Amino acid sequence: MSLPSTSRSSTGGDARWNSAEKLFQERQAAAFRDRVQGKRQENRTQTPTGGDQDDVANSTSSGAVQWARSLVQERFGQDSQDMAMEYRGPEGENVTNNPGMRQEVIEEEEDDQANEGDDELEENPDDLVTVDTLSRTFERFERSLVKIVSKGFEKIATNVSQTLQGRVDEAPRPEVPVVLRPPTTRVGPKLTGFPARRAPDVNEKQRLIREHLTRLCGDGGASFATQEQASAYDAALRTGNAIPSCTAEEFRVCIDGNPKCAFNVSSARIFARSFAEFHHLDLSHSELQDIHNRVLTMFKTLKRTRKAGRLSEDARMRAKRAKRRYSRKYKLFGRRLEACLLHPGLLKHQRMISALGIDGMSSDESDYEEVRDNVPVRTRAPRYYVLRPKWRNPSLSAWLQTFDSVYSINRRIKMKRRGAYPRLRYDNTASVRKSSNPSFVTELPINAYEGDWLNARIDVDFTVKPTAEEYSFTHDDDIVRYIHDQVVNPEHGL
DNA sequence: CAGTCCCACAGATTGTCGTA
DNA sequence: TACGACAATCTGTGGGACTG
Numbered sequence A: 001m002s003l004p005s006t007s008r009s010s011t012g013g014d015a016r017w018n019s020a021e022k023l024f025q026e027r028q029a030a031a032f033r034d035r036v037q038g039k040r041q042e043n044r045t046q047t048p049t050g051g052d053q054d055d056v057a058n059s060t061s062s063g064a065v066q067w068a069r070s071l072v073q074e075r076f077g078q079d080s081q082d083m084a085m086e087y088r089g090p091e092g093e094n095v096t097n098n099p100g101m102r103q104e105v106i107e108e109e110e111d112d113q114a115n116e117g118d119d120e121l122e123e124n125p126d127d128l129v130t131v132d133t134l135s136r137t138f139e140r141f142e143r144s145l146v147k148i149v150s151k152g153f154e155k156i157a158t159n160v161s162q163t164l165q166g167r168v169d170e171a172p173r174p175e176v177p178v179v180l181r182p183p184t185t186r187v188g189p190k191l192t193g194f195p196a197r198r199a200p201d202v203n204e205k206q207r208l209i210r211e212h213l214t215r216l217c218g219d220g221g222a223s224f225a226t227q228e229q230a231s232a233y234d235a236a237l238r239t240g241n242a243i244p245s246c247t248a249e250e251f252r253v254c255i256d257g258n259p260k261c262a263f264n265v266s267s268a269r270i271f272a273r274s275f276a277e278f279h280h281l282d283l284s285h286s287e288l289q290d291i292h293n294r295v296l297t298m299f300k301t302l303k304r305t306r307k308a309g310r311l312s313e314d315a316r317m318r319a320k321r322a323k324r325r326y327s328r329k330y331k332l333f334g335r336r337l338e339a340c341l342l343h344p345g346l347l348k349h350q351r352m353i354s355a356l357g358i359d360g361m362s363s364d365e366s367d368y369e370e371v372r373d374n375v376p377v378r379t380r381a382p383r384y385y386v387l388r389p390k391w392r393n394p395s396l397s398a399w400l401q402t403f404d405s406v407y408s409i410n411r412r413i414k415m416k417r418r419g420a421y422p423r424l425r426y427d428n429t430a431s432v433r434k435s436s437n438p439s440f441v442t443e444l445p446i447n448a449y450e451g452d453w454l455n456a457r458i459d460v461d462f463t464v465k466p467t468a469e470e471y472s473f474t475h476d477d478d479i480v481r482y483i484h485d486q487v488v489n490p491e492h493g494l
Numbered sequence B: 001c002a003g004t005c006c007c008a009c010a011g012a013t014t015g016t017c018g019t020a
Numbered sequence C: 001t002a003c004g005a006c007a008a009t010c011t012g013t014g015g016g017a018c019t020g
Helices: A015-046 A053-086 A101-114 A116-123 A131-164 A200-217 A227-238 A262-278 A285-309 A313-339 A350-356 A375-379 A395-415 A451-455 A477-488
Strands: A363-366 A384-387
Touching (some): A200 A262, A227 A262, A313 A350, A313 A395, A395 A477
Antiparallel strands (some): A363 A384
């Protein structure tokens, strides 16, 4: 018997998420294939029959660029594809796509030359640094970055073209492994996607380890070693007189010291051997090491739980409330992301929903908290009041509610789901309630932020980093018609 | 009405970032 | 580099809504 690997997988778990995720991935893959095929067609039509060598070379390297990009996409997934698509010129032209690439680079170089006068002005120490000069500096930096990346793609394309001797379109994909270092810094806004479910066998392994830890430690925590005992063990280790920190029969963990102190490392090794023995497993070194690492992480969790237990009642309640709110936002985000897949008109907004993420969703507060002070509240179901993030443009609320409407309609007519509907949330129109959460989502289009909030902040270019794009937070007529039809005249729906 | 499905919540785990 | 603090996100569970 061998233990499952620790790699995450989207298989198993919640079938609904998996099917939605699979559908999303298939659509993305189809869209990407369409783009590549469309570009190839375009290149073929643009290459004149019997044209000069440069035209032919451009066409060939264009195909090679696309092949290289598909490799990147395959290797690093959707984010990398998005990243590659984000390298755009000032007019939104994709500079990584030949044949226009060379022309774009030349234009960038000309822009740089044209901006040389600006450089002289900005380097004068007597000049004040203004938002304008900062903006220009960032724009120039961005152009340089685009130029470097474009040249990198061009070199890859040239090398690949030479290797395949011009048979890029027809040649099967070579088996040669391409080692590309994944980007260490993110380009563009953080995108939150569908949950990445762990594989069932990994969860099962984790459960067994948890179970065995309870078996060895007991629930009471009586087997905790003191800080002094851990220090004594550490000293013995330095003098070469150390023995194992404990036995499986008398298992001990030092919970007050560092989770990965020498004492706990020794205990984790004893745990791993005991685990293998208990389950009659013949484990390899790497499998034993994996269990050892996992149980060390659990020691960390034990320490945290113990610390949380020492908090005051009030602090514990606050933490629990914050946790509940975050969880509701997480679910709300998931429903809206899923709604993107339910109507063609919402699919184009999928990336924006991902960019907004969980923190971009409105929070809510229930009147649960009033129960102690307000007797009538106890007699009815709890109500939840919307708390809009204070940084978010109010106009986004109506735009987001459309996703909820489409989800709700689809759930009723298509999904065949049982169980409770998402609860109603009340928008207090008399006084706009705003979340007190100080965090905000960065790198969104500038019109996603509330103007007053943005104006009141300093160093916006460094903190909020809004993009200049004015995103259209509106829905097409067919969405409005769809919702209307479903509500007023359900038989005329999709 | 038992079984199924889903939601909300709590618990557990992992990832990220600042600091020593 | 290791650690703690905190954020993010996944899993497990109880209970309500729904279906056959």
